[in-house]
Amino acid sequence: MYSALSRFLKYVTYDTQSVDRAEQTPSSPGQLALAEVLGKELETLGLKDVEVTEHAYVTASLPSNITDSAKKNKVPAIGFVAHIDTATEVTGKDVRPRVVKNYDGGDITLKDGGGGEKVVLSPKDFPYLADYKGQDIVVTDGNTLLGADNKAGVAEIVAGVEWLIQHPEIPHGDVKIAFTPDEEVGHLAKLLDIKKWGADFAYTIDGGPVGEICWENFNAAGAVITIKGRAVHPGKSKGLMLNAVTMGQEFNALFPPAETPATTEGYEGYYHCMSFNGSVEGATLKYIIRDHDTKKFEERKKFMEKAVKWMQDKYGTDRFELDMRDQYRNMADKVKGHEDIVDLALNAMRELGMEPNIVPMRGGTDGAALSWRGLITPNLFTGGHNYHGKFEFISAQSMDKAVDMILKILELSARK
Numbered sequence: 084m085y086s087a088l089s090r091f092l093k094y095v096t097y098d099t100q101s102v103d104r105a106e107q108t109p110s111s112p113g114q115l116a117l118a119e120v121l122g123k124e125l126e127t128l129g130l131k132d133v134e135v136t137e138h139a140y141v142t143a144s145l146p147s148n149i150t151d152s153a154k155k156n157k158v159p160a161i162g163f164v165a166h167i168d169t170a171t172e173v174t175g176k177d178v179r180p181r182v183v184k185n186y187d188g189g190d191i192t193l194k195d196g197g198g199g200e201k202v203v204l205s206p207k208d209f210p211y212l213a214d215y216k217g218q219d220i221v222v223t224d225g226n227t228l229l230g231a232d233n234k235a236g237v238a239e240i241v242a243g244v245e246w247l248i249q250h251p252e253i254p255h256g257d258v259k260i261a262f263t264p265d266e267e268v269g270h271l272a273k274l275l276d277i278k279k280w281g282a283d284f285a286y287t288i289d290g291g292p293v294g295e296i297c298w299e300n301f302n303a304a305g306a307v308i309t310i311k312g313r314a315v316h317p318g319k320s321k322g323l324m325l326n327a328v329t330m331g332q333e334f335n336a337l338f339p340p341a342e343t344p345a346t347t348e349g350y351e352g353y354y355h356c357m358s359f360n361g362s363v364e365g366a367t368l369k370y371i372i373r374d375h376d377t378k379k380f381e382e383r384k385k386f387m388e389k390a391v392k393w394m395q396d397k398y399g400t401d402r403f404e405l406d407m408r409d410q411y412r413n414m415a416d417k418v419k420g421h422e423d424i425v426d427l428a429l430n431a432m433r434e435l436g437m438e439p440n441i442v443p444m445r446g447g448t449d450g451a452a453l454s455w456r457g458l459i460t461p462n463l464f465t466g467g468h469n470y471h472g473k474f475e476f477i478s479a480q481s482m483d484k485a486v487d488m489i490l491k492i493l494e495l496s497a498r499k
């Protein structure tokens with residue numbers, strides 16, 4: 084019924100993997116190629132104000148079709164946002180999606196290897212796969228990620244507005260669309276001109292399985308610790324050598340072992356040493372700090388400073404250097420007082436018979452950054468699973484449910 088699946092199968096063939104620490108936006112040329120395709124599609128569909136920027140942002144609007152002007156003014160302009168890049172962990176080049184029709188509930192061989200590596204998507208490893216028995220599942224060929232994160236969101240949004248254009252009898256307010264680059268490398272939709280775009284509030288369609296909704300995410304900071312050692316010939320170094328490697332180990336041991344990503348869940352925050360590189364002469368440790376609770380987050384940052392101070396007091400101020408920066412903030416602080424935006428999505432799901440699954444996100448979204456910039460933007464499901472890897476999959480039926488949700492949100496908001 085909707086065009087989400089066929090659009091999705093097309094979008095994933097564009098290599099839009101983003102590149103960490105690139106100087107320019109977009110970080111990879113494939114994103115601009117897909118942005119141009121999307122701009123043309125939206126124009127062909129008849130959307131207004133279609134714009135594709137050199138930074139691979141695509142914006143467009145579908146004007147309200149409500150004729151009664153008093154009523155029209157009461158209906159909000161709702162934005163829908165999805166990102167066009169794919170994750171850095173696994174390649175997004177030469178994605179060959181395969182649709183497993185009427186899935187039988189058993190193992191799906193993604194790649195038989197022919198003597199090489201065999202890759203099997205199995206309900207033994209991913210028990211929730213069994214829930215999709217009887218559905219049509221899109222999987223990878225075992226070599227790449229799929230890109231449902233977040234091209235499923237893109238396809239669902241386009242399919243939603245297409246449906247509205249084909250069904251002018253459905254009343255709706257202004258619909259604003261934005262497709263953004265480099266979400267996976269923390270670009271945070273920085274170049275989206277919120278005012279010009281014109282949405283009163285928005286949703287990212289960038290979550291997981293059907294029913295998932297999130298308006299809480301981590302507060303996040305990153306810290307880089309640079310250690311200066313002193314190299315001396317090991318045969319004559321007693322009392323002279325300062326080994327940056329052991330100093331780094333000593334530093335890392337100051338952090339509680341029960342507060343790491345591998346030992347926490349739900350609302351529990353953590354310190355995470357992501358990398359440790361070095362030699363006697365010098366070492367660099369990179370950390371991320373995460374907590375949903377703003378007060379606890381500030382305390383964690385203070386603890387990081389204290390730990391560095393402790394080492395400086397022991398080895399000298401110039402031997403330990405800290406560069407700590409905030410990355411993104413919990414959108415919950417901004418959603419407070421605007422619960423109606425969350426309720427609108429919850430009501431849409433419930434009217435469609437879906438069980439909302441409210442998730443405190445252990446990460447960030449572009450919506451978190453947008454919310455802090457004044458545009459409240461909770462995150463809603465796309466229907467996908469196993470993001471950022473070869474086992475990523477999404478069912479056609481789940482994608483249609485996401486389109487149902489988008490349409491229902493617009494329908495409910497126009498019903499007021």
Ligand SMILES: [Zn+2]
Nearest residue numbers: 232233266289
């Ligand atoms: Zn995503």
